[in-house]
Amino acid sequence: MSSERELEQLENVFQQARDQWMRLDEKKRMLQERLEAAEAELVHMEDTVDTYEKARVLLQQSAEYAREQAKQQMETLVTNALQYVFGPLVSFEIELEEHGNRAVADMYVISDYEGIRVKTKPQDARGGGVVDIVTLALRVALMETTQPRQAGPLLLDEPGKHVSGEYTHYLYEFLKSLATMFGRQIIMITHNHHLAESGDKAFSVSIRDGLSQIEDISKP
Numbered sequence: 001m002s003s004e005r006e007l008e009q010l011e012n013v014f015q016q017a018r019d020q021w022m023r024l025d026e027k028k029r030m031l032q033e034r035l036e037a038a039e040a041e042l043v044h045m046e047d048t049v050d051t052y053e054k055a056r057v058l059l060q061q062s063a064e065y066a067r068e069q070a071k072q073q074m075e076t077l078v079t080n081a082l083q084y085v086f087g088p089l090v091s092f093e094i095e096l097e098e099h100g101n102r103a104v105a106d107m108y109v110i111s112d113y114e115g116i117r118v119k120t121k122p123q124d125a126r127g128g129g130v131v132d133i134v135t136l137a138l139r140v141a142l143m144e145t146t147q148p149r150q151a152g153p154l155l156l157d158e159p160g161k162h163v164s165g166e167y168t169h170y171l172y173e174f175l176k177s178l179a180t181m182f183g184r185q186i187i188m189i190t191h192n193h194h195l196a197e198s199g200d201k202a203f204s205v206s207i208r209d210g211l212s213q214i215e216d217i218s219k220p
Helices: 002-061 064-086 130-145 165-182 193-197
Strands: 090-099 102-113 116-120 154-157 186-189 203-208 211-216
Touching: 002 130, 064 090, 064 130, 064 165, 090 130, 102 130, 130 154, 130 165, 154 165, 165 186, 165 193
Parallel strands: 154 186
Antiparallel strands: 090 102, 102 116, 203 211
């Protein structure tokens, strides 16, 4: 009987240890997912900051006349993008100030709330993925403004990742208008099915048994 009790106690200890290990393993998995999501968000934010910095450098290094032209082109394109997606009560402005022998550029999103003009930095704007649209439009503006003009397709990785679902259709229409306006092919990677299915050619990539499977999901 003593041996049976000892065996039962050992089984209980083993089961408790196993349960604890499973809980810790699940906690580890959840923490790993959070870490991967945070790392992906960090890459996204670093990419956004890099785009803003490139636009600032272009404006700061340009001669006065060219700088004003580049400023107007950027403001127009980004404003058009914001209004295309979010409506007419939002715009984009660049403020240039002379500091010593160089110009310093600050960028703002201007919103009209019942007649009240609200000015915020793009990265501080809230709702609907405003910063995504500003970053996307700035990239296009940089490609079209930089001399000599950068040729080739526009490559986009998860465009409008934070754009609310209600605005996805407008984002798609804006991307189509960009392709037509500037004569550029757009190649993008997206998890948004609506954006994927809206392309002239679309492919779904999945992994099965360790191998990539590619399926043509283009609409006939």
